[in-house]
Amino acid sequence: MSATEVRASTGVVARGAKRATLAGRQARAGLLLALPSVALILVFFWGPVLYGLWLSLTDFDVYAIADPSAVRFIGLGNYLHAFSEPDFWNALRITLVYALVGAPVSVAVSLATALLVDAKTTRWKPFFRAVYFAPVVTTLVAVAIVWRYLYQPQYGLVNALLGKFGIPRIDWLGDPHWALPAILVLAVWKNFGYNLLIFVAGLQNVPRELHEAAELDGASGWQRFWNVTLPELAPVFLFVSVTTMINYFQLFAEPYVMTQGGPLKSTNSLVLLMYEQGFRWWRLGYAAALAFILFAVILGATAVQMRLQQREGRA
Numbered sequence: 001m002s003a004t005e006v007r008a009s010t011g012v013v014a015r016g017a018k019r020a021t022l023a024g025r026q027a028r029a030g031l032l033l034a035l036p037s038v039a040l041i042l043v044f045f046w047g048p049v050l051y052g053l054w055l056s057l058t059d060f061d062v063y064a065i066a067d068p069s070a071v072r073f074i075g076l077g078n079y080l081h082a083f084s085e086p087d088f089w090n091a092l093r094i095t096l097v098y099a100l101v102g103a104p105v106s107v108a109v110s111l112a113t114a115l116l117v118d119a120k121t122t123r124w125k126p127f128f129r130a131v132y133f134a135p136v137v138t139t140l141v142a143v144a145i146v147w148r149y150l151y152q153p154q155y156g157l158v159n160a161l162l163g164k165f166g167i168p169r170i171d172w173l174g175d176p177h178w179a180l181p182a183i184l185v186l187a188v189w190k191n192f193g194y195n196l197l198i199f200v201a202g203l204q205n206v207p208r209e210l211h212e213a214a215e216l217d218g219a220s221g222w223q224r225f226w227n228v229t230l231p232e233l234a235p236v237f238l239f240v241s242v243t244t245m246i247n248y249f250q251l252f253a254e255p256y257v258m259t260q261g262g263p264l265k266s267t268n269s270l271v272l273l274m275y276e277q278g279f280r281w282w283r284l285g286y287a288a289a290l291a292f293i294l295f296a297v298i299l300g301a302t303a304v305q306m307r308l309q310q311r312e313g314r315a
Contacts (some may be wrong), residue, residue, distance in 0.1 A: 062282030114199035
């Protein structure tokens with residue numbers, strides 16, 4: 001090997017060593033910059049999660065606050081107790097109704113409204129977006145007071161309108177058969193505006209050329225929606241469906257403010273039951289176990305939904 005080749009190879013090695021040194025410095029700098037965020041996540045997220053898991057394996061209650069040494073490790077006792085409680089199964093059933101009925105209805109309403117807002121013939125789109133999004137940012141307590149008057153059996157606006165069609169008065173929040181649908185209507189109205197904005201953003205990214213080509217091929221409006229719009233919205237639809245379902249699994253404020261879980265526990269969700277056990281009866285260990293059961297239910301439902309969406313995408 002000539003001297004020139006030796007110098008060239010030495011230069012390549014030196015440059016490689018410099019790049020490796022620079023990459024190592026950048027990696028260390030990145031770790032140092034990320035360290036505060038990682039520390040915050042460990043302290044304020046994983047710390048409470050692990051502590052809650054430990055609580056769920058103990059009989060921690062209000063008396064243990066004064067005397068922590070009285071806490072006993074009971075293993076899966078809280079979980080077994082939950083599975084033997086009728087109140088737990090009732091709350092789980094109601095939570096599934098919230099998630100499996102309320103979430104699809106909310107997504108459908110959001111998508112339908114987004115299509116109307118995004119239509120070419122619709123004027124004043126920013127105004128309509130603001131109007132539809134207003135319930136999301138409105139205080140729930142104020143909204144609940146208004147909806148209580150709407151649902152009032154004697155002089156409420158809902159019964160007044162139904163009376164025009166000869167339908168008898170309904171005690172919306174006092175009848176166990178009607179309280180759950182009434183809460184679902186409120187929840188859908190309160191929350192659909194957020195998904196609407198996401199769908200509108202997704203619709204604006206659908207290439208207009210695809211619609212024009214389908215229209216030239218003689219496709220109807222429904223065919224263009226089914227074969228063009230929905231496939232293009234698949235990632236947005238998956239995100240909205242999963243997040244909406246998770247939100248409805250955790251529904252708490254609406255039944256708590258409107259009915260306190262009644263009448264006859266007909267609107268009592270798992271989160272509301274967890275709140276009652278933890279902060280009304282101070283059975284914190286049992287409440288923590290309910291929280292992890294709910295987490296397992298949400299995780300399973302999310303995995304199933306994502307798997308179904310992936311199968312539909314491959315099909």
